[in-house]
Amino acid sequence: MRELTGKVVVVTGAASGIGREMALAFARRGARLAVADIDADGLERVRGELESLGTTVYAQVVDVSIAADVDDLCSNVYREMGRVDILCNNAGVAVGGWMEDMSLDDWKWVLAPNLWGVIYGCHYFYPRMIEQGGGGHIVNTASGAGLLPLPATISYNTSKFAVVGFSETLRAEAALHGIGVSAVCPGFVATNVVRNARVVSGTQRSSPEELKQRFMRFFERRNYTPDRVAAAVVKGVERNTGVIVVGPETRLGDISMRLSRGLIDIVMRYANRLMRKYV
Amino acid sequence: MEWKVACMDLNGKVVAVTGAANGIGREMAMAFARHGASLALADIDEGGLLAVKRELEERGVAVYARVVDVSRAADMESFCDNVFSEMGRVDVLCNNAGVAVGGNFEDMTLDDLWWLVGVNLWGVIHGCHFFYPRMIAQGGGHIVNTASAAGLIPFPSLALYSSTKHGVVGLSETLRAEAALHGIGVTVICPGVIATDIVQRSRIVSGSKRSTPGDMAVTMDRILKTRGYGPERVAAAAVRAVERNRGVVRVAPEAYALDWLHRLNRRAFCAMMILGARVAQAVF
Numbered sequence: 001m002r003e004l005t006g007k008v009v010v011v012t013g014a015a016s017g018i019g020r021e022m023a024l025a026f027a028r029r030g031a032r033l034a035v036a037d038i039d040a041d042g043l044e045r046v047r048g049e050l051e052s053l054g055t056t057v058y059a060q061v062v063d064v065s066i067a068a069d070v071d072d073l074c075s076n077v078y079r080e081m082g083r084v085d086i087l088c089n090n091a092g093v094a095v096g097g098w099m100e101d102m103s104l105d106d107w108k109w110v111l112a113p114n115l116w117g118v119i120y121g122c123h124y125f126y127p128r129m130i131e132q133g134g135g136g137h138i139v140n141t142a143s144g145a146g147l148l149p150l151p152a153t154i155s156y157n158t159s160k161f162a163v164v165g166f167s168e169t170l171r172a173e174a175a176l177h178g179i180g181v182s183a184v185c186p187g188f189v190a191t192n193v194v195r196n197a198r199v200v201s202g203t204q205r206s207s208p209e210e211l212k213q214r215f216m217r218f219f220e221r222r223n224y225t226p227d228r229v230a231a232a233v234v235k236g237v238e239r240n241t242g243v244i245v246v247g248p249e250t251r252l253g254d255i256s257m258r259l260s261r262g263l264i265d266i267v268m269r270y271a272n273r274l275m276r277k278y279v
Numbered sequence: 280m281e282w283k284v285a286c287m288d289l290n291g292k293v294v295a296v297t298g299a300a301n302g303i304g305r306e307m308a309m310a311f312a313r314h315g316a317s318l319a320l321a322d323i324d325e326g327g328l329l330a331v332k333r334e335l336e337e338r339g340v341a342v343y344a345r346v347v348d349v350s351r352a353a354d355m356e357s358f359c360d361n362v363f364s365e366m367g368r369v370d371v372l373c374n375n376a377g378v379a380v381g382g383n384f385e386d387m388t389l390d391d392l393w394w395l396v397g398v399n400l401w402g403v404i405h406g407c408h409f410f411y412p413r414m415i416a417q418g419g420g421h422i423v424n425t426a427s428a429a430g431l432i433p434f435p436s437l438a439l440y441s442s443t444k445h446g447v448v449g450l451s452e453t454l455r456a457e458a459a460l461h462g463i464g465v466t467v468i469c470p471g472v473i474a475t476d477i478v479q480r481s482r483i484v485s486g487s488k489r490s491t492p493g494d495m496a497v498t499m500d501r502i503l504k505t506r507g508y509g510p511e512r513v514a515a516a517a518v519r520a521v522e523r524n525r526g527v528v529r530v531a532p533e534a535y536a537l538d539w540l541h542r543l544n545r546r547a548f549c550a551m552m553i554l555g556a557r558v559a560q561a562v563f
Contacts, residue, residue, distance in 0.1 A: 067389055098457055100412045104352055107404055115446070119392055119439065127385040149452035158450040162400070165445025168433035168545070170384055172552035176560070242549050258542040261452070265526045268456035276460065 001085070001137050001180065001237055005030035008081045010073075010125070012064050012117060013091030015042025017191030018141060018184075020049075021230035022088055027055040029234060034077040034084075036062040037091070056081075064091045064117030074124040083132050086237060089121035090141040094156045094193050096215065097201030097208070106200060107155045114159035118166060126174070135178035137237050140167045142183040144250035147243075148257055148264065151272035152201070160185075164243065171242050180240040185254070186229045187247035188222045203276050214279060287421060287464070287521055290315035293366045295358075297349050297406060298376030300327030302475030303425060303468075306514035307373050312340040314518060319362040319369070321347035322376070341366075349376045349402030350394075359409035368417050371521055374406035375425040379477055381499065382485030382492065384438040391482055392439055399443035403450060411458070419462035421521045424451045428471045428534035431527075432541040432548065435556040436485070444469075448527065455526055464524040469538070470513045471531025472506045487563050498563055 001007070009026040013019035015037035023033050027050050035050070037043040040061045047059040058080045062069045077084060091113045095106045118140045129136040145153055146160030167183035174181050199212040206214060229246050236244035245254050257264050294311040298304035300322035308318050312335055322328040325346045332344040343365045347358045362369055378398045380391045403424050414420035429437055430444030451467035458465050478500040483492040490498065508531045520528045529535050541548045 099407060099454055100415055102408075104404075104408060107408070111400075115396070115442075119396075119442075122384065123387075123389065123392065130385060146449070149449055149456060151453060151456040154450060154453040154457065157453045158400070158404075158446045161449025162442045162446030165430065165433060166438060166442035168549065169429075169435060169438040169441040172433055172435035172549055172556055173384055173438060175549075175553045176556060242545050261527050265452065265455060268452075269459045272456045273460060 007085040025230040032056040065112030070120040110155040148253035187249040292370035295319040310514040317341040350397030355405035379481040471534035
């Protein structure tokens, strides 16, 4: 999609982090925005920011893991804005820890927005995007952990691998309707995902709470800001890129994974051992 | 070194298999039995399960069988408890049960989506969640998850199936990195086009200009049977993978070829798949 002026863009998880930056980036390119998030206060702030850019905005508090909520969002957006050109299924959470410490509730909590948010978003919006004609684009936020099996975030990886697989497949189907689909795979981006994460395991040196602090410090020191992801997304939509790999660490991971999964396996085992001992 | 997993001799080991009533699961049970293992079998299909149990018992294999819906946590938990109390331990767990929904994503209902994620993804999560900590406690073992070639590459008309299988691959590779420390190996099997009855147990939701969904199901089934790559060859690959502690195991040649092309260039691969989808629409 070359021209973004006047297009209608829906972004979930838009109250902070990558979602907020995507909304702002599309707004700066002249798009109209429909923003959704579970966090009402954050959503109000983003609505204010968007309106101060002179953008037409529709905002709704939505839990993307509830089918009825997404259904409602979809019909409201179509009523208010008339059509949807770009859908960004972006809302997500994370749990850190080892498989044996993760409860089924932790698994449900991660899969709910990360996988079901994407599925429901596509289930309700995609048929109407086909019906309205004139193409469109769907952007699903995955992660570098959707390409690379990093230890200590097994439920998160599972959800993100699933999102990459889903997006690539839907891409092949949607092309017949002139609709593009992209999965975005950012690396270590400093957002609320780490701050809101559940950490269920400790290591030899750290309690779960300390481990979370260490992760947060690591992300802050990495200092890869979400606006750079948003810029990559806008470019990816313009060029219709299937998997948008953002940041050098993700690029390296993706290439090495494609070269040799066996090599990555050895590296990840080693990383897991080091993490349990020294982090 | 503590993060390496020793190779496994299967004689006298206990192997649990879900989805064991037919197809790949049944052949896995047979293959592990031939290597001298005792079997714990689970399936949602009681008739098929009992037939496999009888067949194994006639060969003198110790078998425990139970009707289980892998998508239900309580079912899987009680299966795990019972297997450990009946057989004492579990050396190999094969999370194999799986279903498919074929068709355009826009034709799938919420119920199709829940069913698919429930069996394919939650089935594996439940299996690992209940068995893995007890494998750690007993000091080792091996987990085999059945994914699909569609877990490595995107395959149109199987959008959410591909998605769940990608999830299983990610789960397995991550667990493999974590589990090595406990002396537990993890394998994920990506078979390819295998001649099983999966189409009969699946839902086909879309037709084409010429065919109804029912006709499509018949065509798909015919393609699997004509391709004729038997599930016993997948089972043999699974046994080898456990013995040698392999990670990602592609089985049929098409699984290798498609994976290789996808790794080489995603854009070209997707263009190929779009072309494939167009051709399929015209032909079927």
